[in-house]
Amino acid sequence: MAYSVVNLVSLVIGLGLLANGYLVVNREHEEFLLFLVSVGAGAGLVFVSLLPNAFETVATVLGLEFKTHAILVVSNLALFALVAYLLNRLAKLYYRLSRLNEEVSILKHELEERSDE
Amino acid sequence: MRTVAVIPAYDESRTVGSVIEGTAEHVDRVVVVDDCSDDDTVDIARDHGATVLEHAFNTGVGGAVRTGYRYAVERDYDLVVQVDADGQHDPGAIPRLLERAEDCDMVIASRHYSGSLEEYPLVRRVGIRGLTRTVAALGDVEVTDVTSGFRVYRTSLLEGLDHGADRHWAVEQTLAAARQGADIEEVSVEMPPREEGDSQFTLDTLVLYPFRMIDAIARSLVFR
Numbered sequence: 001m002a003y004s005v006v007n008l009v010s011l012v013i014g015l016g017l018l019a020n021g022y023l024v025v026n027r028e029h030e031e032f033l034l035f036l037v038s039v040g041a042g043a044g045l046v047f048v049s050l051l052p053n054a055f056e057t058v059a060t061v062l063g064l065e066f067k068t069h070a071i072l073v074v075s076n077l078a079l080f081a082l083v084a085y086l087l088n089r090l091a092k093l094y095y096r097l098s099r100l101n102e103e104v105s106i107l108k109h110e111l112e113e114r115s116d117e
Numbered sequence: 118m119r120t121v122a123v124i125p126a127y128d129e130s131r132t133v134g135s136v137i138e139g140t141a142e143h144v145d146r147v148v149v150v151d152d153c154s155d156d157d158t159v160d161i162a163r164d165h166g167a168t169v170l171e172h173a174f175n176t177g178v179g180g181a182v183r184t185g186y187r188y189a190v191e192r193d194y195d196l197v198v199q200v201d202a203d204g205q206h207d208p209g210a211i212p213r214l215l216e217r218a219e220d221c222d223m224v225i226a227s228r229h230y231s232g233s234l235e236e237y238p239l240v241r242r243v244g245i246r247g248l249t250r251t252v253a254a255l256g257d258v259e260v261t262d263v264t265s266g267f268r269v270y271r272t273s274l275l276e277g278l279d280h281g282a283d284r285h286w287a288v289e290q291t292l293a294a295a296r297q298g299a300d301i302e303e304v305s306v307e308m309p310p311r312e313e314g315d316s317q318f319t320l321d322t323l324v325l326y327p328f329r330m331i332d333a334i335a336r337s338l339v340f341r
Contacts (some may be wrong), residue, residue, distance in 0.1 A: 100173075109169070
């Protein structure tokens with residue numbers, strides 16, 4: 001089984017994502033989806049960095065000829081899922097921010113009115 | 118009938134004063150929603166006697182009018198007159214809009230009948246007509262100028278009409294109102310293209326405009 005710098009980088013990023021999952025729980029952010037993505041992607045990266053030949057098995061399961069194809073398919077799918085999650089999250093945050101803006105302007109005005117009285 | 122005018126404003130210091138003065142003659146209160154202007158819009162609006170609601174950051178005209186609607190609903194006004202701060206909307210037309218609003222839910226000042234639409238650039242004319250036909254067909258409503266921001270609403274309609282778009286809100290709002298069965302009428306008003314201030318139609322808006330319109334229409338059709 002041959003290891004390279006790529007394995008090392010994958011291992012570091014994987015551990016970083018696992019640590020992020022731990023921090024999400026530790027700080028009680030209650031962001032379950034973020035926790036799930038961090039732990040899932042982190043564990044996956046640690047797994048493939050320690051067992052680089054695992055993708056040959058994945059390629060066989062997916063019916064692909066080469067493990068490179070399997071890596072491409074799995075990474076693309078993971079990327080799509082991540083982008084969809086992030087876009088969803090951005091939209092939700094923007095919505096909340098916009099409503100907060102509305103709320104703040106109304107409250108600020110009420111405060112000014114009471115100060116004037 | 119208690120009437121409030123909502124004027125969304127962003128960097129409109131050159132025109133907002135005269136718009137407030139003209140509008141104040143026809144309503145009980147003028148509310149300027151400042152969308153985080155960099156110029157003196159807030160001070161000028163206050164100097165001219167308007168109630169000013171200040172956004173903490175810029176959201177777009179859709180967000181600004183939503184804040185104004187909320188003010189009107191919370192303060193129990195009966196009618197809301199919406200006027201642009203750039204001077205494009207003639208406050209002199211407000212009495213005609215209010216008169217029509219006595220027996221309907223929403224009145225739109227239309228540039229179609231007055232011929233003002235012909236003064237607009239071709240791209241905008243095509244866009245306005247295309248969107249108007251789309252909304253008219255999907256909402257089963259007879260409108261000729263769906264993107265006009267010069268409007269009067271019955272406050273009871275606004276309570277159940279929460280548009281999500283922070284920028285191009287008019288299409289989504291009109292379609293949602295039509296699908297709720299609101300009685301929408303139009304009054305012919307002359308409205309020349311704006312001469313003061315920066316238009317909301319910048320290059321990036323122009324590029325994104327079709328996608329935002331599709332989003333607005335799809336949102337109304339799918340979620341409402």
